Amino acid sequence: MSIDRAVLIFAGLMVLASVALTLLVSPWWLLLTGFVGINMFQAGITGFCPAAIVFKRLGLRPGCAFQ
Numbered sequence: 001m002s003i004d005r006a007v008l009i010f011a012g013l014m015v016l017a018s019v020a021l022t023l024l025v026s027p028w029w030l031l032l033t034g035f036v037g038i039n040m041f042q043a044g045i046t047g048f049c050p051a052a053i054v055f056k057r058l059g060l061r062p063g064c065a066f067q
Helices: 003-024 027-046 050-059
Strands: none
Touching: 003 027, 003 050
């Protein structure tokens, strides 16, 4: 698995988890959805993604987006 795929999977899981927590616990969990969206937006513009750094340190191979 590449870092690119891991980042997309992680972001998708965070969005799904925040939606589930919003429905089951509190609407304040929508802030997590917003944070993930803002982080994805800034990573697309700047190329800096903290999750990609973590996945790289875990030994995943780089993909075309996070080299």
